[in-house]
Amino acid sequence: MTRTPRDLTVMFQGRLQAFRCDLAFTVPGHGVTALTGPSGCGKTTILRAIAGLHRFDNGFCALGDEVWQKPGVFVPPHRRSVGYVFQEPSLLPHLSVRQNLLYGARARAGMPTLEEITSVLGLAGLLHRRPTGLSGGEQQRVAIGRALLAAPAFLLLDEPVSALDRDRKNTVVSFLKRLPIPILYVSHDSDEILEISSEIIRFVDGFVIRAGRSGPDATRICQQPEDRSGHWGERRHG
Numbered sequence: 722m723t724r725t726p727r728d729l730t731v732m733f734q735g736r737l738q739a740f741r742c743d744l745a746f747t748v749p750g751h752g753v754t755a756l757t758g759p760s761g762c763g764k765t766t767i768l769r770a771i772a773g774l775h776r777f778d779n780g781f782c783a784l785g786d787e788v789w790q791k792p793g794v795f796v797p798p799h800r801r802s803v804g805y806v807f808q809e810p811s812l813l814p815h816l817s818v819r820q821n822l823l824y825g826a827r828a829r830a831g832m833p834t835l836e837e838i839t840s841v842l843g844l845a846g847l848l849h850r851r852p853t854g855l856s857g858g859e860q861q862r863v864a865i866g867r868a869l870l871a872a873p874a875f876l877l878l879d880e881p882v883s884a885l886d887r888d889r890k891n892t893v894v895s896f897l898k899r900l901p902i903p904i905l906y907v908s909h910d911s912d913e914i915l916e917i918s919s920e921i922i923r924f925v926d927g928f929v930i931r932a933g934r935s936g937p938d939a940t941r942i943c944q945q946p947e948d949r950s951g952h953w954g955e956r957r958h959g
């Protein structure tokens with residue numbers, strides 16, 4: 722069945738503990754959109770709020786016409802068709818790698834199979850191991866595989882290749898780029914962003930300061946952490 726691309730619309734305002742934000746942005750319903758910004762600016766917090774794991778009092782979040790949050794409505798995380806790879810892979814310790822991969826697995830046209838994922842992510846030799854004792858990079862690859870096999874409508878990836886060596890990183894990035902689902906991809910690495918993304922959204926301190934096409938500008942955008950005056954500026958408060 723052909724799926725119609727659906728944009729993700731996000732608007733969050735308010736506080737979560739010490740973190741304050743006031744931002745609005747749209748993630749296109751196709752391709753990879755990079756979310757970047759200096760450490761502590763709120764990238765993980767926003768991804769978690771999109772997944773329904775955090776809640777801003779004043780928020781709107783919708784995938785196409787499927788509204789996940791608006792005043793009076795808050796769809797719980799397990800009812801949102803979103804996959805999430807955390808910075809810290811949260812694998813189920815009592816299950817084998819194979820069982821972790823297949824946890825919540827669903828078939829969806831165009832999405833890779835267990836065999837493809839096992840091969841691309843180099844997991845064949847690990848399938849019978851338990852997560853305890855796997856290296857950080859191995860755990861990260863299992864977490865990516867599990868998220869893909871669940872075949873979500875939208876994928877949130879929080880620095881998903883940070884623990885991988887360069888060769889594996891390149892393989893995984895080009896694999897993710899070819900997936901038929903939209904991805905919001907957090908990274909600090911300008912080369913990685915340039916390689917994988919077609920759009921970039923940049924935060925500083927809970928505000929969107931730039932949103933636009935990726936491309937040769939990506940390096941400059943990623944390397945100006947304090948610049949709040951970008952010509953793509955979508956900053957909402959001074």
Ligand SMILES: Nc1ncnc2c1ncn2[C@@H]1O[C@H](COP(=O)(O)OP(=O)(O)OP(=O)(O)O)[C@@H](O)[C@H]1O
Nearest residue numbers: 737738739740758759760761762763764765766767
């Ligand atoms: N559980 C928490 N309790 C208190 N403050 C928190 C908590 N989680 C995050 N924060 C704060 O919220 C802000 C945003 O954190 P977040 O992890 O979203 O940033 P980030 O942009 O993802 O950072 P990094 O790039 O370093 O991963 C930071 O100032 C952080 O200290």
